Amino acid sequence: MKYVLEQLSHQCVGCGSYAYKDTRAKDGQIFLPIDTPTPYALYSGDKGQSWKTLSLKEGRQTDRFIQLQDGSFLALSFDNVVHHAIRNPGQEIIPFVAGVYRAKTMEDVIAGNITSTFTQIDIPRLCMGWGDSGNTHTSCISNGLIQLADGSILATMYGQTKDDTTLCPYFQEHGGYDFYLYRSWCILSTDGGNTFSFLSTIADVQTYPIPDINAEGYCEPDCIELEPGHIVCVIRTGGHEVYSPLYCTHSYDSGKTWEPPYQICPWGVLPKLFTMEDGTLVCVSGHIHTMLLFSPDKGHTWSQPHIIEPCDGKWDKSPSGYNSAFESSPGEITIIFDDPKEGIADGAPAGQLRRVYIRTYRVRQEK
DSSP states (O other), rough: EEEEEEEEEEEEEOOOOOOOEEEEEEEEEEEEEBBBBEEEEEEEETTTTSSSEEEEEETOOOOEEEETTOEEEEESSSSTTTGGGOOOOOSSSEEEEEEEEESSSSSHHTTOOOOOOOEEEOOOOOOOOTTSSEEEEEOOEEEEEOOTTTSSSEEEEEOOOOOOBBBBBHHHTTTTOOOOEEEEEEEEETTTSOOOEEEEEEOOOOTTSSOOOSSSSSSSEEEEETTTTTTEEEEEEEEEBBBEEEEEEEETTTTTSSSOOOOESOOOOEEEEEEEEEEEEEEEESSSSSEEEEEESSHHHSSOEEEEEOOOOGGSSSOOOEEEEEEEEETTEEEEEOOHHHHHHOOOOOOOOOOOEEEEEEEEEEE
16 A cells, blocks of 8 residues: 655744644644743644644643543653652662643643642562663653553553663763663553553563664554554664664553564654554654654554655754654644754754644555
């Protein structure tokens, strides 16, 4: 199956980057905070067909919520909220505590009327590790947060455990620290998100080696349930200045076990998945080039990457690759992404090169 994209509209909404924390409501509302020194968010009340800008209070923390079956909204913290309180990183059991954030309505999400609780999650053999920015961490909750058909809530995570023994030479040479390649796993809640427990490992490099150990390992997994029990997960392995593939894997038992991962694109960070009205599965990703991937058969085969905006610069002169995309009308996809080329041409200061763009395409299939 061949996919043809016809651009319908394009607009620049201003400076910013990391346009990935989209909260979507079943009634068509979308709330998307943008990372910028002057905080703002994009808002649509019609599934992304039109947009307006909302000012946000400086210093406000924002999260990506999902709407649950009961109509309320749930988000989880990205970091281990007690990471910096751990005094002995070599202790046998490393605790992971997640922030659990709730809002009753989309209006509460937009206004920041959020309630916070915390839950400890037992991650087997979790250890303190290094990130790709010279930072230490004790794993992260990724963007894969979904409610399954049976009502349980599944979230994806990545980090390092004591079983991860593959070192990345790049960070030894350029950072002077021992970075062990990431693994990805998932956690499950059967009580509406009040508590979570470890469910399974999705992929690790000891079991499934990747071509270039100068990459970062299996990280930033996103997932989607296509049928009851059938979950598709796409995972990043690349980072910094290394081209390393996106991988795809499937679970047919609601995340308890996973098939061996396979490559679907030579590059990409923070993959995000959604389905179109006709059943097409779509993945948006980027960093090296902002792009879309299409699957006509529930993630078993994928199209070649459709480059939305080419840009192959190093990190400070490249897109972040952290995007949002969704079907805004039947057969039409709206993608929100950042890109630095206009900022570079305008002589913008370092750290403020990226601009945020909204672009809509009509998607047509050809055999």
